[in-house]
Amino acid sequence: MLTAFGPGIWIADGPDVVAALGFHYPTRMAVIRLADGGxxxxxxxxxxxxxxSAVEALGTVRHLVAPNALHHLFLADWKRAFPGACLHAPPGLRDKRKDLxxxxxxxxTPIPAWAGEIDQVVMRGNAIINxxxxxxxxxxxxxxxxxLQHLPADRFSGWRALVAKWDLMTAPEPSVPRKFRLAFIDRRAARAALHHVLSWPAERVLMAHGAPVSEGGQALIRRAFRWLS
Structure with missing residues (x-):
């Protein structure tokens, strides 16, 4: 259910979700244990x-994080299960989920609860998601x-396979989907965020929609975002 991915971090794959045009996407979450045990x-x-049960065996759930305004479907269930956890909203989600x-x-800027352990940056300037x-x-x-996405070439069939190939979802290695590339209307803001990402000594890369990468993370990110430089 939970698989160790590195020191203090675990991953779990969930069922597919159905997105626009009937595309079925795999899902993945991560659990990070902070120094205080949260x-x-x-x-x-x-x-x-x-x-x-697997999550509770690791510690106390203190933070429920939606990384963008598209990944929010299960927040309410988790909040009900862990009412003491803080809900953290990315840009745009407060307006979308007024029920939360x-x-x-x-x-x-990382909040004090995870500052020094987890860094973060908002990739702004995109008309679809920040x-x-x-x-x-x-x-x-x-x-x-x-x-960043990387799905198997045989995951889709028919016209969806053609769309996925055009969108670079099924490119040979993890790539920024073409629809998101075209949606970066403020590339200066995006480049500033990318500069911050590339300052991290990244070895591993996790994606919600793609196999985890265990080595060469920074070089992979540089290649994936070469079009933005």
């Missing part, structure tokens, strides 16, 4: 009894949500 839950997936009482807005990218220092892991 847990940082990134992009929470469907909460099953088994997953809940968020405790904090994610910015370029995603918060995180870096877990202890494991050298960068966490991307939708801005």
């Amino acid at each position: 847990l940082f839950i990134w992009s929470p997936t469907v909460l099953t009894d088994g997953l809940r 009482a968020f405790d904090h807005d994610l910015t370029n 995603e918060v990218v995180f870096f877990h220092t202890a494991s050298g892991t960068v966490l991307f949500t939708d801005l």
